[in-house]
Amino acid sequence: MHATARKCTRLLNLPTSETMEEMRLLTHRNIRWCCVMYSSPHHDIDPAYYQARSNEPLWAFSREAAEARAKAAANAPPPSAPSAQRSAEAQPKSCTELVVEAAQEPARSSDVEEPHPPARTSPARLKHIKRVVDRNGVVRIYYVRGPKPHVRLPDVEDTPIFRAAYEAACREKTRQWKQRQRPERPARTIKDLVDLYLRSKAYAGFAPDTQRAYDRVLRRLVQHEDFANCSVAALHSRHIQRLLKRSADTPAAAADLLKKLRALMRCAIARGWRLDDPTHGIKLGIGGHRRGWTAAEVGAFETRWVPGTRERTAYTLLRHTGRHGAKIVRMAWADIERLGQGTELARALAAWPRSHTLVLPTCSGAAFSPHGFGNFMRRAIAAAGLPPACTPDGLRRSGAII
Numbered sequence: 001m002h003a004t005a006r007k008c009t010r011l012l013n014l015p016t017s018e019t020m021e022e023m024r025l026l027t028h029r030n031i032r033w034c035c036v037m038y039s040s041p042h043h044d045i046d047p048a049y050y051q052a053r054s055n056e057p058l059w060a061f062s063r064e065a066a067e068a069r070a071k072a073a074a075n076a077p078p079p080s081a082p083s084a085q086r087s088a089e090a091q092p093k094s095c096t097e098l099v100v101e102a103a104q105e106p107a108r109s110s111d112v113e114e115p116h117p118p119a120r121t122s123p124a125r126l127k128h129i130k131r132v133v134d135r136n137g138v139v140r141i142y143y144v145r146g147p148k149p150h151v152r153l154p155d156v157e158d159t160p161i162f163r164a165a166y167e168a169a170c171r172e173k174t175r176q177w178k179q180r181q182r183p184e185r186p187a188r189t190i191k192d193l194v195d196l197y198l199r200s201k202a203y204a205g206f207a208p209d210t211q212r213a214y215d216r217v218l219r220r221l222v223q224h225e226d227f228a229n230c231s232v233a234a235l236h237s238r239h240i241q242r243l244l245k246r247s248a249d250t251p252a253a254a255a256d257l258l259k260k261l262r263a264l265m266r267c268a269i270a271r272g273w274r275l276d277d278p279t280h281g282i283k284l285g286i287g288g289h290r291r292g293w294t295a296a297e298v299g300a301f302e303t304r305w306v307p308g309t310r311e312r313t314a315y316t317l318l319r320h321t322g323r324h325g326a327k328i329v330r331m332a333w334a335d336i337e338r339l340g341q342g343t344e345l346a347r348a349l350a351a352w353p354r355s356h357t358l359v360l361p362t363c364s365g366a367a368f369s370p371h372g373f374g375n376f377m378r379r380a381i382a383a384a385g386l387p388p389a390c391t392p393d394g395l396r397r398s399g400a401i402i
Contacts, residue, residue: 126166129153143169146177188273190235190264191228194218197267209326209370216371217260232268237278244284252391254284292398297386304384307351311380313360314373318396320345325377325392329368331359 128145143151143166151169154162197203198218203211222228227243240261247254261279268274293301298319305311317328333354336346349359358367368376377392 128170129166143173145170145173188232189229190232191222193232193264193268193273194222196271197264200267202263202267213256213326213370214260214263217257218264221257221260232273235274235278237282240279240282244282249388251284251389252393258282258284291389292394293390297390300386301381301384305380307348310360310363311376311383313349313352314377314380315395316345316348317360318377318392320348322396324396325373326370329358329360329370329373332357333359335359 128143130142130144130150132140132142134140139155141153141155141157143153151165151172153165153169156162198215203214206214221243227239230239240258244254244258247257258279262277265274265277265279269277301315302312305315314328317323317331318325321328321331323331336349336359352359355361356365360368362368362372374392381390381392382388
């Protein structure tokens, strides 16, 4: 609209022929509005044609409307006293006047502190509540905070029983959440304890043969899955007794296993994995100790294995030296000579040939291993018809004379 007005103003200042030619391109309403608002009627056009009418939308912006308003204000009566006061009050006031009026103004009713509205009497809505309707139309209410399983609540709400069950479920879920936030503790199983003991200083201080014996028993212990994955802190004496019952037919093996378990528990207590020793007070019972051989058992073995055999030589060394099998397999003829030629041991070994530096080599000429020597003696004892309670260790305990 304003662009059209500026264009019309430019046209009114042009020559008549050019103005009329350009005015044909404008609408009749815009030409009339521009002539009324911005200039007097053109001298070649009837002025009455461009007079604004009161029923047109732009009447309030015309010259005639402005003249009508000025004439009405001139003929209006003078303002009354309240109107004059309002006109005076409408004038802008300084900051000092505003502060003085605010100090002199009495306290308004809106500035008076009103009491708080009464508290809501309707019960608060409980959180984490889920209502499930089953296929029979029964409504079941659950506390669904956190992972499953959800906690079942009583079916009747707004009762003390329901409120107590809700609070109990809230406390339980909070406890479970706090427990999940705790860092996970290491498993500390029997398998981990065995690995820890095999790296300890106590194990490193053993002789190589003793280390192999411990390693063999402990590695065999780890092979039992129901015991290897057991927590060290949860280990009880009944677990150890159940494990020892598996070796009831071999009392020597059971006693050796108990010895190794006690070493493991001492390591666990030293590292802070346990506060007590579950092996304390455990006894192997009847047949669990190493008993000596009777005279009948000794005679049965000597009858089966005559002098000059490897079995009889091993029997002689165990009975007359009282040494452990790990030391028997390393004995040389120099050790026998150091003991003396007139002893009973020297007379018993007279039938055994001196074909090797060692007193008791294997058939291939190599030295026995401690484990292999134990198996060799057990086979010889079984061949003599003796019970499993007759062990090489019992023979050396009961028959040592040196």
